[in-house]
Amino acid sequence: MTDALDKDLPAAREHIAQACRVLASRSLSDGFLGHISLRVSEQLMLIRCRGPHERGLAWTEAADVRLVTLDGSQGAPGELDGWSVPSELPLHAEVLRRRSDVAAVVHAHPPAVVTADLAGVGIRPVIGAFDIPGAKLAAGGVPVYPRSALIASRTLAQEMVDAMAGRPVVILRGHGVTATGDSVAQAVLRVLSVDVIARMSLTVVSAGGTLRDISDEDMAELPDLGSSLNLEIAWRHELSRLGQGLATTPVTD
Numbered sequence: 001m002t003d004a005l006d007k008d009l010p011a012a013r014e015h016i017a018q019a020c021r022v023l024a025s026r027s028l029s030d031g032f033l034g035h036i037s038l039r040v041s042e043q044l045m046l047i048r049c050r051g052p053h054e055r056g057l058a059w060t061e062a063a064d065v066r067l068v069t070l071d072g073s074q075g076a077p078g079e080l081d082g083w084s085v086p087s088e089l090p091l092h093a094e095v096l097r098r099r100s101d102v103a104a105v106v107h108a109h110p111p112a113v114v115t116a117d118l119a120g121v122g123i124r125p126v127i128g129a130f131d132i133p134g135a136k137l138a139a140g141g142v143p144v145y146p147r148s149a150l151i152a153s154r155t156l157a158q159e160m161v162d163a164m165a166g167r168p169v170v171i172l173r174g175h176g177v178t179a180t181g182d183s184v185a186q187a188v189l190r191v192l193s194v195d196v197i198a199r200m201s202l203t204v205v206s207a208g209g210t211l212r213d214i215s216d217e218d219m220a221e222l223p224d225l226g227s228s229l230n231l232e233i234a235w236r237h238e239l240s241r242l243g244q245g246l247a248t249t250p251v252t253d
Contacts, residue, residue, distance in 0.1 A: 012038055012046055013065040019106075019184045020048055022238045024058035028191050029108035032056040034176070037092040037105045038184055040067065044075045047092060049083040070097060087152045094157035095164075095180060102180040106187040107151075109176035116198040117144060117171050121205055123197050128214045132222045133230050134193030139219055142194060143167055148174035169194055185235040192238075 016036050023029040023036075034057055037047040048057075049066045066083050067075035070093040074080040086092075092105045116123070123142035125135050145163040149156055151172070160178065164170040169179045169190050177194060181187030201211055224230075 013062040016065045017060045017062045020057045020060035028110045034108045035086045052082045090154045090157040091151040104184040104187045106179045110195040112198040121201050144171045
């Protein structure tokens, strides 16, 4: 596994850098906070680090993505020369240690998701064909880790993974969200789906409406449109938005 991925490390670094820029362009993690990791081997990961010319997620470059061990030391000579690992590296490392099904981890700070949770508005399957992967994600449950601390220790990271309970996404109360995936793209798109549901739910509640889960019958009718549409085309769209310099658009787009 390591040898195969070693050949693609430059491409993987660029992919993670693009994903960080997507987070910023979608206002899922404004400013210079938030990070993405990708499993490389049992003990190694690529992760966005803070470099000597840090400007924020929107300006992440491939050089900002460094190879490190799960303990936070450099994974190859020179990898951390001028760069520092995120203080919340344990958040990524513990997910990768305990979840063999996970290849990538995203930690972001979407304001709408944090706001909805603080308002007592959970992520529920209130949408259907509007976003089929999002509907199915919500139907399976999006748990909440009830602490607002920085996940900077292995103990807190273990608590977060426990709260995650095997689900793809967990909300961190008053903090943000941790999402996982088979790929970086899938993990980022899951954050986007949760954010869209949070935004729509807050809009319904603020308009005086009542949130209603879609019926079991309608949920059963939602097809699996396959990775070509749900992942490949969806991700190509996000990268194209970057190329056009598009800012966040309304959830009705």
